[in-house]
Amino acid sequence: MPESTSGVTAGGKTRVAVLADSDTRWKWGALTAQRLAPDLHLTGFLLRGRATPTARQLGEVGVRADRLAEVTCAEFLAEIEEGGYDVVVLALVGGAVQAVLHGARALWPTPAKRPVLVTGYVGVVYEKLADGLLLRHGADLVLANSRHDAGRFRAVYEGAGADASAVTETALPFLGGGPYEQRTSRAHTVVFAAQPSVPESRADRTYLLRRAAQHARRHPDREVLVKLRSKPGEHTTHLEELPYQRLVERLPGGLPANCRLVYGNMGEVLDRTDLLVTVSSTAALEALHRGVPTAVLTDLGIREALGNHHFLGSGCLASWDQLDAGLRPVADPAWLAGQGVIAQGPYERAFDTARERLAELVARPALPAPAPYYTLATAPGYLPGILARHHLGTDGRPLPGTARPAAADSRVRRAVRAWLRDAARGAYRHGVQRVAPVIRRMGEL
Structure with missing residues (x-):
């Protein structure tokens, strides 16, 4: 993946960072950013992991960022601490969202001028509703892709005794294209x-x-x-x-x-x-x-x-x-x-409320510290493991020995690390798609 250089140039535009962990979540996150802040400077970050998209997958999505880099969770937290972003869109699986939220709380433990944290779901939410939602709690905006989802989201938060005010109804950001014109009575x-x-x-x-x-x-x-x-x-x-x-x-x-x-x-x-x-x-x-x-x-x-x-x-x-x-x-x-899903309807109006709420939050001189529902008081047997998977301690700070961005890294060292990551990722995918099915069939004999 391309390496980033430090600094964000805004030129009066809304400065937005999107962190995604797959091609479909990058599509949702980047298009959501464009819907919420049409005049933006978009910086993309891909969370390093098993599903980090390839260049072909990114090209197929068709959404381009002004800058793009592959990062770890700790590297991303360092970037948003110093990057001067107005908005951060977390297009991630629930556990990764929770890790970044706790990392952000460690960066801004008291009211401060910080980025507005936005998250949501890439599509239809048909499983792990409570689990995924509570892992996303603590963001400033939790986007629901429909009126149906907004009602369900609020019910989950209120049922757990959590603040539901962040839930904001929108729509899927990638709906669009020309209306279907039936050419004949049969499907060709x-x-x-x-x-x-x-x-x-x-x-x-x-x-x-x-x-x-x-x-x-x-x-x-x-x-x-x-x-x-x-x-x-x-x-x-x-x-x-x-x-x-x-x-x-x-x-x-x-x-x-x-x-x-x-x-x-x-x-x-x-x-x-x-x-x-x-x-x-x-x-x-x-x-x-x-x-x-x-x-x-x-x-x-x-x-x-x-x-x-x-x-x-x-x-x-x-x-x-x-x-x-x-x-x-x-x-x-x-x-x-x-x-x-508003066929031939006012689709763009679906984002009005979210745009207004985002603009109001960005304009504030200070925002309170992120307050996730899961803490060591509410989930002492669950939260530490989630944070550890992203190399964060229970205080939300990177664990000792966790790699941080190094300005002095040579181009050769970066290339070697990238090659090793690609090789490891390829071995993992081979194991999932070739070796694992064989072992499973042998176990069924």
Whole structure:
């Protein structure tokens, strides 16, 4: 990853730092920053870890920063302490958000002029609601992507006796694109939006791939695209132990000529989509926002583990058999409105409240110290482990021996460290996608 140089030039613009730990969270964080502060100087930071995005993944997201660097948690805390940022967007998994919040509390233990801390979720929240939300508590703004989510978020905080005033209703920042124009009564381009971890088993993933291929064979006048998030060896927000690219190699008969794997920006893929099919991907909300007919599959059941239970009442639940027979689901307008999906509506107004709250916080001469719900008093058996995973002590400060940015580091040393990190990351991904499935199959013998 490119190395950063110190200093932030604002030129009257809002100075925003976004810390992300995967390609999808970078997309959410960077676009959220642009929605909240349209006139901004954006500095991007990628948290070093198993899912740190590759240059190809960053290019596919299509969001550019004025500056980009790969950092550890301790390095990021040092950067925001000295960087003069107005806003910090934490586009991270819950535990990492909690670590940064405690690190920020250690930097500013009393009211001070500090960055406004913003966090939220990258998409549909269908699991670990209480756990993830309480790990995000302590940020100045906790963004909810819909009215439905805002109500749930406040209920969790109030139920735990935590301050819920930071919860702010917005919408997913990447909804957009031109409205769908139906060309004929039939779908000519069908897109199956695959997910890295849903479903998990080889049998279920092979089943979905096989049904997509069968749909293409039954409708030779249609083009069926299997939209993938990453290539083998890359990771995204969730681990993908069984990439569809590998499953295609063992699919009896392979893929027909009118069915193929595709990559790229989802918005660009939707430009030519007549029917979006998925299990529970956030891509469904992107398609629904544009008015694209969308099917959320029920073939494997409607289950919390799959996330498709989130779409109950949407009018989009359907099976491959129904799609083979020509069904094109019609979404329920009331359900869409509750989810922040406003097809042909005032989408931009969804960010007005958050913009106003952010501007008011940035203008304050001082902000109170961050106050996460989890402390050594409320979670003495949980919090220390979370902080230790990011090399922070229980006081929120870097543990002794934790590496800090070194201005005197040579270019050669930085290159060697980057090479070692890439090699280790590659070995880890090989273990997840090649070795682990073999060991698991051997254990089942």
